[in-house]
Amino acid sequence: MSELPLRAQLAAALGRGAASLSRATGRGDGSVIGGRIALKVEPNLLAELARGRRIALISATNGKTTTTRLIAAALREIGEIATNEHGANMPTGHITALANNPKALIGVLETDEKYLPQVLRETNAVVVVLMNLSRDQMDRASEINLLAKKWREALAASQAHVVANADDPLVAWAGLAAPHATWVAAGQRWKEDSWCCPECGGHLKRDPDPHWECPECGLSRPYTTWSLDNATDTVTDPEGKTHRLQLRLPGDANRSNAVIALATAAAYGLRPEQALPRMREIESVAGRYTSIVTKGVEVRLLLAKNPAGWLESFAILDPPRVPVILSVNAQVADGRDTSWLWDVDYTVLRGRRVFVMGERRTDLALRLETDEVPFEIADSVDQALTRLKTEQPDITKVDVIANYTAFQQIRTAYGRVQ
Amino acid sequence: MSDTSSTLRIVWIYPDLLSTYGDRGNVLILRRRAELRGIPTEVVRVHSSDPVPEEGDVYLLGGGEDRPQILAAQRLRADGGLKRAAERGAVVFAVCAGYQIIGETYGDDQNNPLPGVGILDVRSGRGDTRAVGEIVADVDPALGVGRITGFENHQGRTAIGPAARPLSTTVRGVGNDGTTEGAYQGTVIGTYLHGPALPRNPALADLLLRWRVGEIPPLPPSWGERLHEERLAAAL
């Protein structure tokens, strides 16, 4: 990276300075402010910083932070990696990640869905990893069909190798435009956004699962070379070899992230045997899946930002005796509109002790009442735990599911747990 | 259907095309508020590849993106079931994209007018700006619903023809044009209150039930009323 033009070098140095200042003053992890300052000095900075590196971009509605972490962990087997592990997934965050690791020849960048076309153009990424697209924060995000169309156009104009989930019709439709692709059978639990053909609008025929095809235009699920079997916790690679995943991260959603990560590692020449041991070391990602022990209770933190995310979280809840605390906010980062609560099926919580909290707990209360799930109102995790411990002293585990800012508030209350 | 012992048929039109964000809430709350009064219900989900049954009591249509909206309108027009049901006096409650397509015309993404189902005398097109945020409006006093609250997220602008009336007068937000919100004609209602408009406004849900089954006993106030008051206080 020594050929970086002087102006870009200066910009990158300025950005690094601002980032460490931001960290030192405790205002954040510095990934956004550093990039923002650097971009002012050199608008082409992202392209300059990316030049000569083999960049992978990871995008999806759900799981992109975790998958980015899994891929970065695997690719460290090859050498140094530049990655935005704090989840700052817009160009300013990418600039900071690349500027902080000038020697890294590989970049692994989580990318916001809306920014994917622009970042793909600027970084000339060699690999684009696409997992899923579903409804999310409609008050500020694009409509997802439009998003998929923009992905499709950007991929058609690129030389990128796509690693994509064939089980999500919107993702597959976008990925089919890329010049090269690795198709992964990574599964799709949330199907409410893909009953219609992305090409012509026809009602998709979706059986036997995971096959899908459009009876009107013929668009169909691409042939996959990697596949996942949740029941046996195994991945089958293109040579037909099976590999036990044995992740520390819980649930089918993370198995799905892992098979995508393995296929991506393979695009960089890494075999699953080399990639898996490093992926297995990860047990939490920016506070997600972390357990904190307080008042003698093991409290596990789960992040769920949208209906598909809540569905995944419900699937990994501990057995029915374990109480669950739900927290929902509607700040800008969460989306100001709580309508999505009605897309989540809460009936699976029946029989469990449930607490609701957060700035929009009244919305959540009505939602649970409608699904006939008994619940109690709480002001904080701490208050819920105190009540629980008083009434059920033998409680040892509690799960917490929260949306974005609600999650960050809880995480901060327990000392910004990783 | 004045006899409350028979089943209330709630027909959810095209959840595969018109169900952008929380539209399911209207189905769930209508069913719950009917059943709490001892009115048995049946929910019929009609996919865009299926015919629309004509003998339903309440028809619900949700929001949708541009292309699904066009497809839904084409299919509903070709099918004819919804129009025949409305002519028979069924209740129709349509939200956002659904509101636009039950009108006479609506605009595509280039703002070209396209024909709607034609059961509500309104004409919709696209405005210059997107209306996003909390909305508050006072419903036509003739309907006895009072003040409603919701979230709007649309670029539509709607003009109301002589056969329909504005559903409400806006207190905050944009609605049809910055002054009125939604429209009604007989027992057909359209509104820009997006997604779960009925959960957020129990009185509006009860209006739809009254239209179909006659007088219904009040329910003790619960979380729906609490949410209604909380959102009004937050928005004003």
Ligand SMILES: [Zn+2]
């Ligand atoms: Zn098709």
